[in-house]
Amino acid sequence: MSGTVTIFFETPQGLREVGAKIGASVMETAVMNNVSGIEAECGGACICATCHVYTDKVPQELLQPMSSEEDDMLDMATAERRSTSRLSCQLRVTAELENTVFIIPESQF
Amino acid sequence: MSAPIVIIGASHGGVQLAASLRQLGCEDKIILYSAEDVLPYHRPPLSKAFLSGEKDLDQILLRGPAFYEDHGIDLRLSDPVTSIDLTTRRLAARSGVQNFSRLILATGSKARELKAPGSDLQNIFTLRSLGDVLRLKQAMLDARDIVIIGGGFIGLEFASTAAKLGKNVTVIEARERLLMRALPASVGDFLRDYHAGHNVQFHFNANFAEFEGADGKLHAIRLADGTRIKADMALVGIGGEADLALLAPLGLNMIAGGIEVDEFGRTSIEDVYALGDVAASANMLVNEPMRLESVQNAVDQAKAVAAHMLGQDAPAPVVPWFWTDQYDLKVQMAGLSRPGAVQTIRGDVEGNAFSVLETMDGRLVALFSINRAADHMAARRLIAEGAPLDMNLAADASVPLMKAVAKP
Numbered sequence: 001m002s003g004t005v006t007i008f009f010e011t012p013q014g015l016r017e018v019g020a021k022i023g024a025s026v027m028e029t030a031v032m033n034n035v036s037g038i039e040a041e042c043g044g045a046c047i048c049a050t051c052h053v054y055t056d057k058v059p060q061e062l063l064q065p066m067s068s069e070e071d072d073m074l075d076m077a078t079a080e081r082r083s084t085s086r087l088s089c090q091l092r093v094t095a096e097l098e099n100t101v102f103i104i105p106e107s108q109f
Numbered sequence: 110m111s112a113p114i115v116i117i118g119a120s121h122g123g124v125q126l127a128a129s130l131r132q133l134g135c136e137d138k139i140i141l142y143s144a145e146d147v148l149p150y151h152r153p154p155l156s157k158a159f160l161s162g163e164k165d166l167d168q169i170l171l172r173g174p175a176f177y178e179d180h181g182i183d184l185r186l187s188d189p190v191t192s193i194d195l196t197t198r199r200l201a202a203r204s205g206v207q208n209f210s211r212l213i214l215a216t217g218s219k220a221r222e223l224k225a226p227g228s229d230l231q232n233i234f235t236l237r238s239l240g241d242v243l244r245l246k247q248a249m250l251d252a253r254d255i256v257i258i259g260g261g262f263i264g265l266e267f268a269s270t271a272a273k274l275g276k277n278v279t280v281i282e283a284r285e286r287l288l289m290r291a292l293p294a295s296v297g298d299f300l301r302d303y304h305a306g307h308n309v310q311f312h313f314n315a316n317f318a319e320f321e322g323a324d325g326k327l328h329a330i331r332l333a334d335g336t337r338i339k340a341d342m343a344l345v346g347i348g349g350e351a352d353l354a355l356l357a358p359l360g361l362n363m364i365a366g367g368i369e370v371d372e373f374g375r376t377s378i379e380d381v382y383a384l385g386d387v388a389a390s391a392n393m394l395v396n397e398p399m400r401l402e403s404v405q406n407a408v409d410q411a412k413a414v415a416a417h418m419l420g421q422d423a424p425a426p427v428v429p430w431f432w433t434d435q436y437d438l439k440v441q442m443a444g445l446s447r448p449g450a451v452q453t454i455r456g457d458v459e460g461n462a463f464s465v466l467e468t469m470d471g472r473l474v475a476l477f478s479i480n481r482a483a484d485h486m487a488a489r490r491l492i493a494e495g496a497p498l499d500m501n502l503a504a505d506a507s508v509p510l511m512k513a514v515a516k517p
Contacts, residue, residue: 024168032173041408043151043169047432047441047482069439072483076490 005098009035010057012106020093026102027051027089037104044089046070049077051088054103060084062096079105111137112198112208113183114418117190117355118215119143120152122385122407124171126213129415131180137210139182142202144189147239148174153404155242156266157434160249161273166239195359195378211380211418214356214368215411218349218386218402223258227320230327232342236263237349245344252276252342256330258317260287262433264346265300269435272307279310279338281317281330291442293452293465296477300435303461307436312336349402351387365389367400373423374414382418384410393426394445394474394492403431428492430485437461441485444475444492456481456506463506464488471497471515487511 004019009030018033020026030038030051039050046069055063063086070090074081088102114130116123119141127141143149149171158164177184185204193200199208220235222228232252234245249255255271257264260282272278287297301311316333320343331337351367362369362377367389374382374390385407389398392406409427416423431442438461446467456463464478464485472495476488487510491498502513 021167028168031170032167034173034175034179042404042432043154043171044164045153045432045434045439047439047485049486069480069482072481073486075483076486 008101010103026091039108049073050108052077053088055084057101112210113138115209116141116213119149122411123215124149125408125411127182141184146187214383216352219352223345230322232327254339256340256343259346281315365398373417443488
């Protein structure tokens with residue numbers, strides 16, 4: 001883990017710019033930076049579906065492929081599942097994510 | 110201005126309570142006491158990703174460093190509470206005396222100790238806190254032969270981490286199979302076989318007798334039947350008990366090994382609440398008080414306490430759920446195993462992806478899944494709804510479990 005990049009979270013309250021450690025997950029980045037709307041109750045074990053984000057504004061080839069487990073969990077997320085839905089605990093921050101925007105749904109419960 | 114709300118214990122439950130109080134609009138001063146010297150953290154990764162070094166402390170914090178100040182939560186680290194006086198509504202902590210308007214006990218649980226000959230030797234550990242992991246990690250890395258006393262969740266998670274490092278791991282279990290109270294036999298036996306496939310040895314019906322060593326160093330453990338098992342490190346994982354150290358003089362009603370609370374977390378004394386591992390209450394599935402040692406229970410009780418303290422509607426009751434990760438297995442539990450329930454297997458046991466359903470009168474009461482997250486999530490809904498299942502559909506893993514509800 002070395003270096004940071006800037007990523008953004010678009011929340012119902014507005015846009016948040018944060019420094020993200022390369023190698024951390026997008027969920028961990030949101031929690032560390034006190035971004036509201038990412039609950040992450042299970043701490044990144046991919047079992048609570050409370051770190052749901054929409055990745056409409058992220059080039060999809062920059063994101064790790066979805067496991068079948070994540071796919072299953074997303075079906076049960078509270079906010080509407082869209083084609084760009086991901087669990088942010090399963091997304092690693094890489095240098096290429098500089099200046100990308102993750103959209104946080106209205107509710108995680 | 111009224112005295113502050115004081116929460117003792119800053120783990121999953123205490124931190125959630127402080128967060129929920131603010132989220133629901135509480136404007137009182139909130140003080141959160143922690144005996145530990147680090148920001149509150151997720152406990153489940155301690156025996157897994159944190160122990161293995163995959164994640165560092167920054168990655169397992171419950172909330173970011175700025176959270177507490179931003180939300181007006183006075184988090185007091187390294188500040189153990191040493192006594193409480195409910196008559197004057199004051200407590201003493203390392204930092205001094207503090208008054209309170211309402212007190213919430215979220216002190217959690219501690220590892221049960223194994224008092225046996227030789228237990229003062231080096232390299233014998235328990236695993237509950239970050240400090241425990243920091244103490245035992247080097248010993249684990251240096252060890253060749255590791256004995257785990259107790260085949261519970263923490264012991265098995267530790268076994269999987271140590272086995273992956275190539276250690277010789279032996280698990281000593283007093284009963285005839287793993288996790289008899291928490292898991293159906295089929296799931297317990299599956300886990301045993303999976304561990305055995307990773308060269309973990311088991312001794313069942315094994316009564317521990319003593320630790321053996323010389324010059325303060327552990328060399329072996331001995332069972333009551335004389336069996337001697339080489340060990341240069343031992344982990345004791347024989348369960349947890351509510352941390353009641355402070356509470357004996359308070360006169361709270363105790364039950365089932367914990368503080369008796371109702372569905373709002375109220376104890377027998379006004380303005381004193383308890384939640385998480387230290388509290389015992391009935392839940393939506395079992396109408397008798399029990400302690401549930403789980404993240405979910407602590408978090409959901411905290412939400413209920415927050416709502417009650419602020420006079421708001423209680424959140425809907427939540428089906429208890431729990432998980433454990435071992436090797437590449439994701440083991441998830443929804444509901445509570447009950448004697449007399451009918452068990453049905455769904456999925457592919459040989460392929461390491463199956464669920465065991467427990468039903469009573471055709472309704473799901475518990476589901477135990479291995480690598481079938483969708484079944485787990487569906488079960489949480491189906492158990493809460495109490496919908497009758499079409500068992501032919503429910504046993505067919507190609508049909509989504511949500512679609513197995515019987516047509517009226």
